[in-house]
Amino acid sequence: MIGGNEMPVDTSTFQNDMTSIRTKDDVLSLLIHLGYLAYNTTKQTVRIPNEEIRREFLSTIKVGSHDVTNKIILNSDQLIVDTINCDEDAVARAIQDTHDAGTFGVSPLFYNDEQALRSVVRFAYISCVNSYIKIEELPSVHGYADIVYIPKDGLGLPALLIELKMDGSADGAIE
Known part of the structure; x- marks a missing residue:
């Protein structure tokens, strides 16, 4: 997604809380709810919505042990x-x-x-x-x-x- 691509996501398993995160789709759904990712309901895909948030994702990757x-x-x-x-x-x-x-x-x-x-x-x-x-x-x-x-x-x-x-x-x- 940092490269500008969209990713498929299944939002149906998300429990709408921050304690029941079990899958990648749950993490992506939470990030959608928090406004960090944009969701395309037609294609059921997720993407980083703008340059500022993309920079934040890049910063997170660079700071962590990646x-x-x-x-x-x-x-x-x-x-x-x-x-x-x-x-x-x-x-x-x-x-x-x-x-x-x-x-x-x-x-x-x-x-x-x-x-x-x-x-x-x-x-x-x-x-x-x-x-x-x-x-x-x-x-x-x-x-x-x-x-x-x-x-x-x-x-x-x-x-x-x-x-x-x-x-x-x-x-x-x-x-």
């Missing part, structure tokens, strides 16, 4: 810097490390699947949520750009365009 999560965020921060600095070797290593770690929830059976690679990229660039708006399958003159990160106003950052090509060349992707 070494793995902190490392993921720091690696993502560095990946953005390396991307902006056009350090293709560092970017390739970071994407490969993310892909090999498998922490983004894609089965090894789909290691080279385009959707798995898309998940790797979204996960690797998780820190873009702070400064960018993510658009997937952005229409262009010559087709669709797989993932585009457009900088939020006033930050002076470049747009990041990510084109995924299986068994294709970098020149082909650029073309």
Whole structure:
């Protein structure tokens, strides 16, 4: 959710108190009731409603003993810097490390699947949520750009365009 995604939630088991918390859904339901999360009744999903609350969640993660999560965020921060600095070797290593770690929830059976690679990229660039708006399958003159990160106003950052090509060349992707 910190990355801007929604999560499914079953609010029907929540007992409307703070002492009967038994499941992940109960925790999410409580956070909805407290106003920290927004609930979509149509899709039965939950999301962080705004930037201020998202920052609070990030702060909580950084303060707690979440070494793995902190490392993921720091690696993502560095990946953005390396991307902006056009350090293709560092970017390739970071994407490969993310892909090999498998922490983004894609089965090894789909290691080279385009959707798995898309998940790797979204996960690797998780820190873009702070400064960018993510658009997937952005229409262009010559087709669709797989993932585009457009900088939020006033930050002076470049747009990041990510084109995924299986068994294709970098020149082909650029073309």
